[in-house]
Amino acid sequence: MVGEHSRVARAKALVHQRPVGAGMGGSMLLRRLRGNVGGVLGAVLVLVVVLMAVFASYLTPYGPAEGNLMSARIPPLWVEGGRSAHLLGTDQLGQDLLTRIVYGARVSLLVSFLGVLLALAIGVTLGLIAGYFGGWWDTVISGYTNLLLSIPYLVLVIVVATILGPSLTNVILLFGVTCSPVFIRFTRGEVLRLKEQAFIEAAYGLGAGAWRIIPRHLLPNLAGPLITLATFEMSAMIFYEAGLGFLGLSVPPEVPSWGNMLALGRQHLLTQPWLAIYPGLAIAITALGINLLGDWLRDTLDPRASRR
Amino acid sequence: MIGFALRRGAESLLLLLGALLLVFLMVRLTGDPVSLILPMDAPMAQREAFRQTMGLNEPLYRQLAGFIGGALHGDLGQSLRFRQDNLELIWQRLPATVELALAALLFAVLVAVPLGVLGGMNPGSLADRMARGVGLLGQTIPSFWLGMLLILLFAVELRWLPSFGRDSLASLVLPAIALGFSGMGQLVRLTRSVVLEVRSSDFIRTAYSKGLRASGVSFRHILPNVAIPIISVLGIQFTYLLGGSIYIEVVFAWPGLGTLLEGAIRDSDFPLVQAMTIFIAFIAISIHYLTDLCYSLIDPRIRTG
Numbered sequence: 001m002v003g004e005h006s007r008v009a010r011a012k013a014l015v016h017q018r019p020v021g022a023g024m025g026g027s028m029l030l031r032r033l034r035g036n037v038g039g040v041l042g043a044v045l046v047l048v049v050v051l052m053a054v055f056a057s058y059l060t061p062y063g064p065a066e067g068n069l070m071s072a073r074i075p076p077l078w079v080e081g082g083r084s085a086h087l088l089g090t091d092q093l094g095q096d097l098l099t100r101i102v103y104g105a106r107v108s109l110l111v112s113f114l115g116v117l118l119a120l121a122i123g124v125t126l127g128l129i130a131g132y133f134g135g136w137w138d139t140v141i142s143g144y145t146n147l148l149l150s151i152p153y154l155v156l157v158i159v160v161a162t163i164l165g166p167s168l169t170n171v172i173l174l175f176g177v178t179c180s181p182v183f184i185r186f187t188r189g190e191v192l193r194l195k196e197q198a199f200i201e202a203a204y205g206l207g208a209g210a211w212r213i214i215p216r217h218l219l220p221n222l223a224g225p226l227i228t229l230a231t232f233e234m235s236a237m238i239f240y241e242a243g244l245g246f247l248g249l250s251v252p253p254e255v256p257s258w259g260n261m262l263a264l265g266r267q268h269l270l271t272q273p274w275l276a277i278y279p280g281l282a283i284a285i286t287a288l289g290i291n292l293l294g295d296w297l298r299d300t301l302d303p304r305a306s307r308r
Numbered sequence: 309m310i311g312f313a314l315r316r317g318a319e320s321l322l323l324l325l326g327a328l329l330l331v332f333l334m335v336r337l338t339g340d341p342v343s344l345i346l347p348m349d350a351p352m353a354q355r356e357a358f359r360q361t362m363g364l365n366e367p368l369y370r371q372l373a374g375f376i377g378g379a380l381h382g383d384l385g386q387s388l389r390f391r392q393d394n395l396e397l398i399w400q401r402l403p404a405t406v407e408l409a410l411a412a413l414l415f416a417v418l419v420a421v422p423l424g425v426l427g428g429m430n431p432g433s434l435a436d437r438m439a440r441g442v443g444l445l446g447q448t449i450p451s452f453w454l455g456m457l458l459i460l461l462f463a464v465e466l467r468w469l470p471s472f473g474r475d476s477l478a479s480l481v482l483p484a485i486a487l488g489f490s491g492m493g494q495l496v497r498l499t500r501s502v503v504l505e506v507r508s509s510d511f512i513r514t515a516y517s518k519g520l521r522a523s524g525v526s527f528r529h530i531l532p533n534v535a536i537p538i539i540s541v542l543g544i545q546f547t548y549l550l551g552g553s554i555y556i557e558v559v560f561a562w563p564g565l566g567t568l569l570e571g572a573i574r575d576s577d578f579p580l581v582q583a584m585t586i587f588i589a590f591i592a593i594s595i596h597y598l599t600d601l602c603y604s605l606i607d608p609r610i611r612t613g
Contacts, residue, residue: 147326150596151589154551155569159585162573163334239450243555246452247570266456266559273460280453287448 039296045289053105060096064103064256067093076274089274091264097274100256101282107257108286111171111250112237116230118176123183124226128214130184131191142188145181153178157240161249168251171244175237186229190222224301231294235287242283258283312604320597327589328376331582336368384583389575394583397568404474405564408557409549411480412488413542420492421538424499428534429526431504439500446493451552455486455559472561483560487553491545499538506533536606543599547592 052059072094075082082089088097130141148156157178164170194200194217203213238258244250245259246266253260258279265276342355342364350358359365363374378385384394420442427439462482463471470479506512507530515525550565557566565584572580 143322143326146323147330150323150327150593151330151585152547152551152592154554155585155588158554158569158573159331159581160334162578162581235447242450243452246555247558247573249573262450262453262456266452269456269459270464273464276453276456277460280450280456283450283453284448287450288444291444291447 036296038292039300042289042292042294042296045285046293049105049286049289050109052102053109056103056106060099060102062096062099064100065095065254066099067091067095069094073272075272076278079274088278089272091272091275092268097261097278100261101258101279103256104258104261104279104282105286107168107251107255108238108241108283110168111175111241112234114172115175115179115237115241116234118172119179119183119233120226120230122176122180124187124222126180127184127187128191128218131188132195132210132214132218138188141184145184148178148181149185154240154243157244158247158249161244166249166252168255171241171250175240179233179237182233183226183229187222187226190225191218194218194221225298227301228294228298231290231297235290235294238283238286238290309604313601316597316600320593323593324590325376327593328379328586329372331585331589332372332375335578335582336371379586384586385579387572387577387580387583389572389577389580394580395587397580398565398584398587401563401565401568404562405550405553405557405566408480408483408487408553408562408564409546411484412491412549412553413546414488415484416488416492416495416545417542420495421499424496425503425531425534427496428500428503428507429530436500439496443493443497443500446490446496449489451486451490452555452559454489455483455556458482458486459559474563479560483556483562486559487549487556490552491549495538495541495545498541499534502534502537503530506530536603539606540599540603543595543602547595550588550591 056064067090071083071086071090072092074086074090074094076089076097077084077087079089086096086098088101090096091100126141126144130138157174160174160178161171164174200213200217203217208216241250241257242259242262245257245261246263248260248263250259251257253263261279262276262283265272265279268275342358342362346355346358363371366374382395384398386392387394387397390397423435423439423442426435427433428436430436459471459482462469469481470476471482473479512525512529515529520528553562553564554566554569556562557564558570561567565588569581569584571577572584
């Protein structure tokens with residue numbers, strides 16, 4: 001189908017696009033990582049953000065909601081009026097910006113990781129059913145997929161978030177369900193393609209049923225591209241969550257999330273620009289790390305890449 | 309050809325009905341619409357009166373029939389805040405958003421296609437590295453953050469361009485760049501990979517083996533074949549930009565559909581939110597349909613597949 005919706009098309013392009021000359025022989029993942037500058041950088045960035053999220057309370061001298069009106073609106077250290085007690089400055093309540101950015105990593109990672117996990121679970125299950133059993137199953141599942149993909153994604157997410165109301169659980173559920181079509185389409189397409197191949201036909205001819213073919217033959221072949229796709233979706237989801245927070249539709253406003261902080265930054269853009277600059281930088285660095293890691297995973301994990 | 313057009317038309321109509329059903333169910337099944345629409349402290353009498361006027365006491369299937377029937381006649385209900393037809397409000401704001409989205413698309417294409425072609429034709433060159441860099445940046449920089457950075461740099465520091473509103477052509481520049489940026493990244497990646505693919509295909513090798521010069525092969529054989537997939541994604545890019553414009557319009561106070569939707573969400577003007585969702589879904593489905601038709605005119609293989 002040509003009118004393939006941009007998100008799915010992009011996802012496929014990301015997963016299947018390989019640089020010229022890719023396709024190293026099979027060896028250990030870590031040994032491959034050593035020679036790849038982008039992959040190493042991506043892994044380091046992601047690791048830093050994960051550590052930030054996990055050890056937020058040990059890394060920061062302040063609490064995430066600890067404000068002191070005496071030290072409100074302080075600019076970053078290197079700007080005139082900055083203080084060494086607040087490296088990136090403070091907001092209008094005197095809350096330390098760097099502390100809140102470190103805590104904000106928790107929301108972004110939690111939402112994107114659990115959201116992708118849920119989308120993956122829904123998407124792979126429905127995609128396998130549609131692709132493997134076909135017929136009536138396929139009609140219903142593909143109809144559902146096309147329907148969700150027919151509404152521009154950002155609009156769909158905004159409307160559902162408005163109805164559900166702001167909470168962490170709601171945001172995770174929302175992303176899990178609305179992102180599942182990307183995984184459904186991908187899994188379904190791959191299953192249809194794999195089913196035609198000789199090794200599946202051979203397994204079928206030897207009398208193997210669905211309960212043997214799906215876990216033993218289909219899933220291992222799907223795992224690599226799916227992990228890659230999930231990585232890219234995770235980075236996209238960090239964007240979507242920040243966007244919802246920016247409109248006040250993600251987690252409740254008092255929770256330090258990068259999106260909520262950007263919403264505050266927009267209100268004070270002309271007087272306290274640091275409130276908008278640094279949370280956005282945190283998003284950009286995280287997304288860069290995940291994308292570099294994803295590029296490297298795609299070149300390494302894809303079974304077709306290593307077979308060539 | 310006509311069979312293809314009819315088949316895809318019927319599919320699109322089904323999708324539209326599905327979208328209407330989805331919006332209807334989302335509002336009805338996730339709780340009482342009255343509590344979504346009216347303020348929390350509204351007295352019972354007011355709630356009951358509201359239920360009556362909105363027809364919420366009727367059986368669900370009657371409500372659904374009325375809702376879909378109205379939508380198919382172009383009646384998308386009334387806004388609570390503006391006390392005006394939703395569709396009228398949408399029509400007033402539509403030109404500003406279309407203008408912004410088209411400008412963003414233009415910016416994305418003008419940067420992405422030359423860069424992607426140059427990069428794809430010369431793998432490993434400086435242009436290629438730039439193309440890959442731009443492709444990566446498009447995926448790592450959130451559009452609304454970029455918008456704020458552009459305001460800080462070009463409107464506050466340098467004072468070159470206005471930071472908000474829609475007064476002159478100059479006020480279109482910053483929002484269009486911010487909105488088009490991530491699409492530009494996607495287009496660069498697409499263009500580059502399509503050029504790489506076409507370059508290594510058999511008919512190009514044949515063209516070279518006939519003794520054609522490199523420039524002849526590029527302009528006569530490679531570029532036309534690169535153009536088709538790129539043109540076909542432009543329509544889809546446009547619907548994507550319509551969604552993305554919500555954030556950019558909020559950043560730049562651009563008087564389009566995005567700021568209308570943001571205001572409707574803030575004021576809990578749920579009928580308007582619902583109407584806008586349906587309208588945007590309708591536009592997106594129509595554009596997908598038209599794109600498919602255009603594509604099948606250019607490339608007959610699509611019609612049978």
